[in-house]
Amino acid sequence: MEKSNLELFNRLANDLFSAEKEEPIIQPIAINELDDKLNLGLSAEGVSEEELYESLKNLMLNTPRTSTNRFFNQLFGGRNDKAVLGDLIAVLLNTSMYTYKVAGPMVEVEKVILRQISAFAGYDLATAGGTIATGGSMTNFMALVMARDAFNENIVEQGVNPGMVLYTSAVSHYSIPKNAAFAGIGRNNIRYIEVDEEGRMRVDLLEQQIKQDIAAGLQPFFVNATAGTTVFGAYDPVDQIGDVCQQYGLWLHLDGAYGGSVIFTDKHRHLVKGIEKTNSFSVNAHKMLNAPMTCSMIVCQNKRHLYHSFSNDASYLFQMHEDDYNLGKTSLQCGRRNDALKLWTLWKSVGTKGLAAMVDHQFALAEVAREYVRNHPDYTLYSFDSSLTICFTYKNVPSIELCNKLYESSTSMVSYGSFREQDFVRLVTINAGNKKEDILNFFSGLEDFVAKGMFKNDGIDRNVANDEVVCCS
Numbered sequence: 248m249e250k251s252n253l254e255l256f257n258r259l260a261n262d263l264f265s266a267e268k269e270e271p272i273i274q275p276i277a278i279n280e281l282d283d284k285l286n287l288g289l290s291a292e293g294v295s296e297e298e299l300y301e302s303l304k305n306l307m308l309n310t311p312r313t314s315t316n317r318f319f320n321q322l323f324g325g326r327n328d329k330a331v332l333g334d335l336i337a338v339l340l341n342t343s344m345y346t347y348k349v350a351g352p353m354v355e356v357e358k359v360i361l362r363q364i365s366a367f368a369g370y371d372l373a374t375a376g377g378t379i380a381t382g383g384s385m386t387n388f389m390a391l392v393m394a395r396d397a398f399n400e401n402i403v404e405q406g407v408n409p410g411m412v413l414y415t416s417a418v419s420h421y422s423i424p425k426n427a428a429f430a431g432i433g434r435n436n437i438r439y440i441e442v443d444e445e446g447r448m449r450v451d452l453l454e455q456q457i458k459q460d461i462a463a464g465l466q467p468f469f470v471n472a473t474a475g476t477t478v479f480g481a482y483d484p485v486d487q488i489g490d491v492c493q494q495y496g497l498w499l500h501l502d503g504a505y506g507g508s509v510i511f512t513d514k515h516r517h518l519v520k521g522i523e524k525t526n527s528f529s530v531n532a533h534k535m536l537n538a539p540m541t542c543s544m545i546v547c548q549n550k551r552h553l554y555h556s557f558s559n560d561a562s563y564l565f566q567m568h569e570d571d572y573n574l575g576k577t578s579l580q581c582g583r584r585n586d587a588l589k590l591w592t593l594w595k596s597v598g599t600k601g602l603a604a605m606v607d608h609q610f611a612l613a614e615v616a617r618e619y620v621r622n623h624p625d626y627t628l629y630s631f632d633s634s635l636t637i638c639f640t641y642k643n644v645p646s647i648e649l650c651n652k653l654y655e656s657s658t659s660m661v662s663y664g665s666f667r668e669q670d671f672v673r674l675v676t677i678n679a680g681n682k683k684e685d686i687l688n689f690f691s692g693l694e695d696f697v698a699k700g701m702f703k704n705d706g707i708d709r710n711v712a713n714d715e716v717v718c719c720s
């Protein structure tokens with residue numbers, strides 16, 4: 248890389264860091280103004296270095312700032328410097344992970360991570376295996392395909408068996424029905440199992456449904472449990488679900504894309520008690536471990552299934568070394584970027600204890616937020632303990648409108664969710680770089696904003712000054 252481009256990168260990075268400090272949240276650009284403001288069109292002629300710098304800078308500084316202390320909108324956030332360092336090096340090396348010939352020691356970097364995660368999942372290392380995919384949606388897809396092919400080994404050649412049914416909770420991730428369609432199972436063959444008051448799959452209803460389906464001549468084969476549901480951050484009871492799956496011979500996958508990182512901490516690992524009963528487990532380092540997008544692992548008890556479902560010979564690719572070191576044999580992809588190195592760099596740097604500290608800190612921040620909501624009578628709490636997600640309403644202000652206006656006014660970025668017809672704000676304390684005061688500032692920012700009087704049901708007495716209420720939208 249030419250020195251001038253490295254310098255350009257440094258300039259741009261510094262521009263971003265100062266901007267993030269000064270203005271943690273941007274003023275969003277209206278979609279119809281994008282072209283005017285950012286000059287994104289491409290033309291036959293190139294531009295000068297200085298023009299390129301200006302264009303890139305303009306683009307960067309107008310992109311939503313997902314790493315600052317005012318971004319709570321998604322199940323990711325923050326910036327872990329060590330993981331970014333690893334990812335920058337991965338880009339420079341431009342490795343493709345399919346063979347040892349091309350990836351060399353990076354293969355071992357990925358394998359070290361997957362072995363450790365298999366060990367934390369309680370899998371037997373003699374048989375366990377895993378891979379890194381482009382995200383949790385794809386690791387869930389891989390689990391489903393392996394379960395399908397384990398159910399009937401001939402499906403890879405002969406196609407799908409009618410009557411196969413799978414089970415997942417009513418509040419599980421939307422990649423489950425998408426994947427059921429991709430995998431030839433069909434969306435209609437999913438049983439959505441109702442959850443309890445705290446958003447966890449009801450094991451009694453799961454078993455009842457399985458029995459009913461067997462009696463009807465159908466063929467149950469797969470249960471998806473979730474460690475950290477998307478709205479409540481709830482943990483399904485893996486231990487009991489595992490017993491049901493063993494009894495009926497069903498593949499059990501644990502979708503830990505959001506909350507699976509509790510495996511790294513003694514303090515919170517109990518949330519996935521029974522994980523060793525699962526056939527496969529997936530976890531995203533780009534969520535709770537704050538690694539850059541994307542870094543998503545799947546491990547399974549028996550790597551035989553990875554090979555059975557995902558390996559395909561290709562004489563032009565797999566020419567040397569044993570299968571175990573040609574990672575393309577267990578991957579959904581052919582060319583694959585090195586997503587292992589960012590997690591390896593972070594993990595090497597802080598150790599498993601450092602990962603545990605990040606996770607524990609996120610739970611501590613969640614506790615700060617929950618306590619705040621509980622202790623302030625203007626708030627109503629809808630979520631539960633042992634979760635990084637805090638769902639609440641404030642003073643009867645409509646939550647969807649509140650979130651939209653907080654965004655439009657550049658106050659904070661936070662999302663909303665709903666459960667049993669109730670809408671609420673969904674605050675996620677996933678940025679391990681945040682401090683207690685960042686969480687408290689979020690609430691005071693929200694309160695100050697509502698106090699400006701833009702909402703009808705905010706408890707402000709408008710008997711006299713109805714006309715003077717300012718409106719922001």
Ligand SMILES: *Cc1c(COP(=O)(O)O)cnc(C)c1O
Nearest residue numbers: 382383384420475477502504505
């Ligand atoms: C985020 C998430 C996914 C999807 O992961 P991506 O990496 O975004 O594809 C799947 N399941 C759960 C529970 C999630 O929170």
